[in-house]
Amino acid sequence: MYALLKILRTFLRLIQVYAVIVIVANAARYCFVHIPLVIITASFLQFVLDVIPQTRIRNLSNKAVLITGCDTGLGNALARTLDSIGFRVFAACLKANSPGADSLKSNCSEKLTVIQLDVTKDDDVEAARRVVEDSLKNSGDVLWGVVNNSGIAIFGEVEWLSVGMYQEVLDVNLLGMIRVTKQFLPLLRESKGRIVNASSIQGRFASPFSSSYCISKFAVEAFGDSLRYEMYKWGIKVVTIEPGNFASASAQFQPETFRSGMEKVWNEMPTDIQELYGKKYVDAVTDSIVRTPQTGYSNPSMVMDDYVKALTLENPSTRYLPSGLAWKMLCNVLYFSPSWVGDLFFKATWLMWKNNRPGQLSS
Structure with a gap:
């Protein structure tokens, strides 16, 4: 049984590697349909395999x-x-x-x-x-x-x-x-x-x-x-x-801990960096970090x-990624895809910050 599971997990890894190869070879044709579908499918199958009983x-x-x-x-x-x-x-x-x-x-x-x-x-x-x-x-x-x-x-x-x-x-x-x-x-x-x-x-x-x-x-x-x-x-x-x-299940990621930590970062920041970014932008980043637990899981x-x-x-796996299916898919997409996929994802996030830019970028 364990040998079969190992073979299946190896097969899924090969599927994910194949997806990366196809991205490189056929980026224009497949990047928005075929590749995400392959990675999502592999992630789902991995999710199913993780719940199969083992000795x-x-x-x-x-x-x-x-x-x-x-x-x-x-x-x-x-x-x-x-x-x-x-x-x-x-x-x-x-x-x-x-x-x-x-x-x-x-x-x-x-x-x-x-x-x-x-x-x-x-x-x-x-x-x-x-x-x-x-x-x-x-x-x-x-x-x-x-x-x-x-x-x-x-x-x-x-x-x-x-x-x-x-x-x-x-x-x-x-x-x-x-x-x-x-x-x-x-x-x-x-x-x-x-x-x-x-x-x-x-x-x-x-x-x-x-x-x-x-x-x-x-x-x-x-x-x-x-x-x-x-x-x-x-x-x-x-x-x-x-x-x-x-x-939200970890003490170090509680809102009050976040805010006190960011206040310490601000207080120890060099004056020229404070002037470059501005308190408004730092506060916006702090608010964004504080909202992080809201998108996650509170039950550990x-x-x-x-x-x-x-x-x-x-015979445990070498790695476990405890999370819901959506987070596993996001992880696999960003991990197995070329760097430009992650760049696109975070650039899109930055564009949504149009009203919260560093002080000297807003002027």
């Missing part, structure tokens, strides 16, 4: 999973989900006494342990490894999975963001992931377990106002691929999760289902 690992009671970024949002929800199906869970939180951490302690089983962990600090990561090792020695369980979920986002145009802001995002989203993975690989090698990395749909295609976030997620995709190739020989499976728009169940598949299927 799962039976005994979870002796398996432990470490999850980073459990204070809020998807990480917190995943800790609850994995605890409910029988895993021993190490829920790593930036603050062990945060409201989210306290909620996990109160509402989950005794098999869940909250660990304080700042993924940007080597000492914290080493201390977390020692806590996990000691706990596993006492329980007799094995570390089956590491879920690298910690992430932050800083939004704004490239000229608005300082190099320090880019470093801040990369230190959590990418380097934090690498720190945690390297520390826990020896334990995963013993169990031949799983590494599950949180990427994003924006690890597939970039968009305006989110360069620092997109850069980090593109890098997560590359890290996951390189690691997966290297871990074959050890029997460790590496899976990348690429959620669509679940902004699709994301949780794919995380569970990544950790419990005998």
